[in-house]
Amino acid sequence: MSGLLDAYAPVTGEAVVHHLRLLAARLEGKRVVHVNSTRVGGGVAEILAKMIPLMQELGLQVDWEVITGESDFYQCTKSFHNALQGDPVEIPRHLYQAYEATNQRNAERLRPLLEKADFVFIHDPQPAMFLKLCPNRRGKWIWRCHIDLSRPFRPVWKYMESQVAGYDASIFSLSSYARSLPHTQHLYGLPKTCQP
Amino acid sequence: MTTSHPFAVIDCAMLSIATGLSAQNLRELRDRLRSVPASSLYFHFWGAHLRPGFDEPEYGNDFALWARHGLSDPALAERLSVIRPPGFGDLEALREELVEVVEQRLYEREVVPWAPADQEFHFIRSTLVVLDTGTRLETPEALGAALARFSPGSLFYHFIDALRRPPEGADDFRAWLSGFGDRYSGLIERIAGIDPYFVTLSRLGRELSQAFASQVAGGAA
Numbered sequence: 001m002s003g004l005l006d007a008y009a010p011v012t013g014e015a016v017v018h019h020l021r022l023l024a025a026r027l028e029g030k031r032v033v034h035v036n037s038t039r040v041g042g043g044v045a046e047i048l049a050k051m052i053p054l055m056q057e058l059g060l061q062v063d064w065e066v067i068t069g070e071s072d073f074y075q076c077t078k079s080f081h082n083a084l085q086g087d088p089v090e091i092p093r094h095l096y097q098a099y100e101a102t103n104q105r106n107a108e109r110l111r112p113l114l115e116k117a118d119f120v121f122i123h124d125p126q127p128a129m130f131l132k133l134c135p136n137r138r139g140k141w142i143w144r145c146h147i148d149l150s151r152p153f154r155p156v157w158k159y160m161e162s163q164v165a166g167y168d169a170s171i172f173s174l175s176s177y178a179r180s181l182p183h184t185q186h187l188y189g190l191p192k193t194c195q196p
Numbered sequence: 197m198t199t200s201h202p203f204a205v206i207d208c209a210m211l212s213i214a215t216g217l218s219a220q221n222l223r224e225l226r227d228r229l230r231s232v233p234a235s236s237l238y239f240h241f242w243g244a245h246l247r248p249g250f251d252e253p254e255y256g257n258d259f260a261l262w263a264r265h266g267l268s269d270p271a272l273a274e275r276l277s278v279i280r281p282p283g284f285g286d287l288e289a290l291r292e293e294l295v296e297v298v299e300q301r302l303y304e305r306e307v308v309p310w311a312p313a314d315q316e317f318h319f320i321r322s323t324l325v326v327l328d329t330g331t332r333l334e335t336p337e338a339l340g341a342a343l344a345r346f347s348p349g350s351l352f353y354h355f356i357d358a359l360r361r362p363p364e365g366a367d368d369f370r371a372w373l374s375g376f377g378d379r380y381s382g383l384i385e386r387i388a389g390i391d392p393y394f395v396t397l398s399r400l401g402r403e404l405s406q407a408f409a410s411q412v413a414g415g416a417a
Contacts, residue, residue: 015347019207022327150314175318178214185214187320 005057024058030118031139032062035110037077037126039066044123044146063113067106067127072098080125083156084147091156100129107133128163143170148177203339203372205331205346208324208353210246212239217319221310222267225259225317226298232319234287238360239322241281241290245397246352256280256393259294259317266311272301280393282359324357336373336380340408348397355400356392367392369404383411 009017032055036044048064055062076095083089107114107130114120114130118139122130124146131141143164149157149172157179164170164181171186172178178185215236219225229237240258255261255277264273275297284290302308311317329350333339346354354368370387373380386407392400 013347015345015350018329019209019327019347019349022207022329023209023325172214175212175214175320176314176316178216178318180216185216187212187214 003057004053020054020058024055024060028059030060031116032060032119032121033065033114033117034062034121034123035065035067035114035127035130036123037067037069039064048123063117065110065113067102067110069102069106070098073102077126080156080160081147083153084125084149084160086151086153088153089156096159103127103129104133106130122167125160125163128160131166132163140168143167145170145172145177148174149179150176152179201375202332202334203368205329205333205342205350206353207327207329207347207349208357209327209349210239210243210352211323211325212243212320213323215319215321218316219311219319220313220316221308222269222272222298222302222305223308225262226295226302228319229291229295229298233321234291235323236319236321237287237291237294239320242352242356243320243322245356245392246348253396262311262315262317266315266317267309269301269309272297272309275301280391282365282391282393286360324353326353336376336383336408336412339369339372340405340412343401343405343408346401351397351401351404355390355404359392380411383407386411 005017005020034048034052036048038045039049052062052064072095076091076099079089079091079095080099083091106127110130111134114134115136115138117137120130120137120139120141121144122128122141123144128143131137131143145164152160161179161181165183167181167183169184169186170178170181171188173188175187178187215232217228217232217236219228241256244253244256244258253261255264255273257276257279260273260276263269263276276294279290279293279297281287281290284293327349331342333342356367358368358371359365367387370384373384373387387404390400390403390407395403
């Protein structure tokens with residue numbers, strides 16, 4: 001492998017890298033899939049670009065999949081983003097339809113991979129509908145929300161809540177970003193990082 | 197000379213889990229303190245030790261930090277900051293003391309202190325993932341030499357989390373050293389003088405290393 005962890009060790013200390021190896025040993029060989037909406041640009045893509053090689057080096061089988069859509073889909077998810085962070089954005093019905101059609105089309109392509117995975121991480125609202133579209137899933141599905149949901153525009157949150165309530169767990173960056181959901185909500189604030 | 201069993205080096209990771217409970221003012225804080233899981237008190241007193249950070253924490257626990265910056269009540273922050281978990285038998289006794297301090301402050305204040313809308317106190321609970329490193333150390337000399345390589349999680353597990361495990365009130369280092377009889381009583385006494393609450397884990401590691409170096413390398417008590 002690349003020896004990326006060895007490159008981190010002089011910065012973090014050997015003990016931190018050993019700690020990661022211990023944690024990962026319990027997951028060795030597990031199939032993990034991350035899904036988001038872009039491979040370049042934006043915070044999520046930056047995180048995944050660095051995290052996935054580390055997870056692979058730690059012995060996990062990790063795939064990173066990206067959903068694709070047309071302009072109506074991206075207009076809808078941009079509106080989701082703004083509304084979930086508090087902007088009172090009214091989203092027209094045809095944009096919701098574009099969102100759902102795009103999720104269905106991408107799910108057709110990714111369903112075999114997602115349904116056999118041990119862990120699936122769905123990042124943000126863009127692919128959130130995948131859970132409902134993969135009825136034969138066998139692993140644990142986690143919604144990783146990078147958005148501040150402390151004061152969302154209610155109509156849009158009610159729609160998104162119906163998409164994410166069924167996940168096995170969710171992860172938020174801060175406790176103040178989380179909303180009450182019927183599953184465990186982990187908190188993981190990404191610390192400041194550097195690439196050696 | 198060895199005790200009956202080697203020192204097993206354990207590592208741990210603390211998971212942070214939202215409780216969905218929050219407080220906007222001091223009265224709500226008191227009410228929530230009465231009912232939150234004990235693991236939430238544990239997180240807000242000890243969690244900062246395992247969070248990445250570049251500087252010394254301003255206060256030893258999250259309640260004091262919120263009193264200062266959320267409620268703008270420095271007097272309450274000072275009173276909360278001196279509550280040391282090791283001074284209490286268990287987390288329920290710690291809960292009683294917290295509630296008592298907050299109740300007293302509510303009695304003193306004519307107006308209930310409120311935090312701004314975006315500065316609620318969010319209660320978080322914790323759970324520890326315990327990991328066996330596979331490392332076994334046969335002698336205090338070997339343990340002293342290995343301390344510099346202990347991860348923050350190992351220091352936390354053996355020195356802080358141990359305080360709530362039998363034998364109660366003692367860290368794993370003292371518990372293990374006592375298996376050698378009186379031979380390391382000086383080292384045990386020196387370790388007992390280290391307060392884990394007001395120091396970072398890196399400083400704790402240095403203090404432990406110094407204690408072992410002075411008491412073991414220089415000859416046992």
